[in-house]
Amino acid sequence: MVKPKVLILKTAGTNCDLETAFAFETAGAAPEAVHINELARGERRLADFQILAISGGFSYGDDISAGKILANELKYKLFDDLRAFIQRERLIIGICNGFQVLVKAGLLPGHAACAQEATLAPNDCGVFQDKWVHLKVEESRCVWTRGCPEVIYLPIAHGEGKFIPKSEEILTRLRENRQVVFRYGDDKGKTGDYPVNPNGSIDAIAGICDETGRVFGLMPHPERHLISLQHPRWTRLGTKRHGDGFQIFLNAVNYFK
Numbered sequence: 001m002v003k004p005k006v007l008i009l010k011t012a013g014t015n016c017d018l019e020t021a022f023a024f025e026t027a028g029a030a031p032e033a034v035h036i037n038e039l040a041r042g043e044r045r046l047a048d049f050q051i052l053a054i055s056g057g058f059s060y061g062d063d064i065s066a067g068k069i070l071a072n073e074l075k076y077k078l079f080d081d082l083r084a085f086i087q088r089e090r091l092i093i094g095i096c097n098g099f100q101v102l103v104k105a106g107l108l109p110g111h112a113a114c115a116q117e118a119t120l121a122p123n124d125c126g127v128f129q130d131k132w133v134h135l136k137v138e139e140s141r142c143v144w145t146r147g148c149p150e151v152i153y154l155p156i157a158h159g160e161g162k163f164i165p166k167s168e169e170i171l172t173r174l175r176e177n178r179q180v181v182f183r184y185g186d187d188k189g190k191t192g193d194y195p196v197n198p199n200g201s202i203d204a205i206a207g208i209c210d211e212t213g214r215v216f217g218l219m220p221h222p223e224r225h226l227i228s229l230q231h232p233r234w235t236r237l238g239t240k241r242h243g244d245g246f247q248i249f250l251n252a253v254n255y256f257k
């Protein structure tokens with residue numbers, strides 16, 4: 001089987017591209033880091049890849065707001081390519097800074113609208129949150145989370161993670177369309193106030209997908225829990241090899257089988 005090719009998008013400030021590439025390679029894909037300028041200048045083509053991954057970091061130093069400048073580059077230089085990419089049954093994942101980019105480019109929750117329908121704002125607690133969280137995996141249309149257990153454990157590391165939909169109508173649409181993928185919860189998956197909800201996200205939303213289920217954005221870092229040795233209490237996990245994040249990358253590879 002030919003391995004699906006993954007474009008790992010890079011720019012100034014991206015800092016999770018290597019571990020994201022490792023996660024895809026471990027799952028059986030063929031990742032390659034491509035700088036946004038190479039795409040913007042037409043030196044590389046998005047259409048040559050099956051998966052686009054926008055990894056975490058501090059693109060352009062989080063200037064203006066986290067992900068905003070890279071979002072504008074996607075929106076004003078690559079939007080038609082991106083929309084064609086999605087319409088051609090390809091997959092997109094935005095992890096942390098990548099999620100902020102997809103939302104601020106108008107690609108999540110609904111790219112057809114081209115307009116920004118939500119944002120990721122500074123954490124209510126006012127400080128950077130760098131810890132592990134439990135996530136309730138919701139029944140959703142997202143192809144990236146098929147077969148995931150009901151509650152998973154992943155690390156977060158962000159200052160601007162508060163998910164805020166633009167209106168009550170958009171929030172209702174996300175719920176009714178099964179586009180809410182992850183919610184922050186306790187070890188039983190029950191949502192709650194801080195610190196169970198680390199940033200004050202509306203409806204405890206930690207990850208969403210678009211209407212197709214193929215574009216997925218999340219604040220937690222699945223690439224940082226790829227193997228059980230990354231788990232804070234890994235010694236209690238025995239010989240369990242894969243971490244809770246691995247299934248997400250494996251689903252993307254299996255999508256093209």
Ligand SMILES: NC(=O)CC[C@H](N)C(=O)O
Pocket residue numbers: 055056057058059062066095096097098157158159160161
């Ligand atoms: N780990 C990340 O991608 C961080 C995202 C962004 N720089 C923030 O602090 O919110």
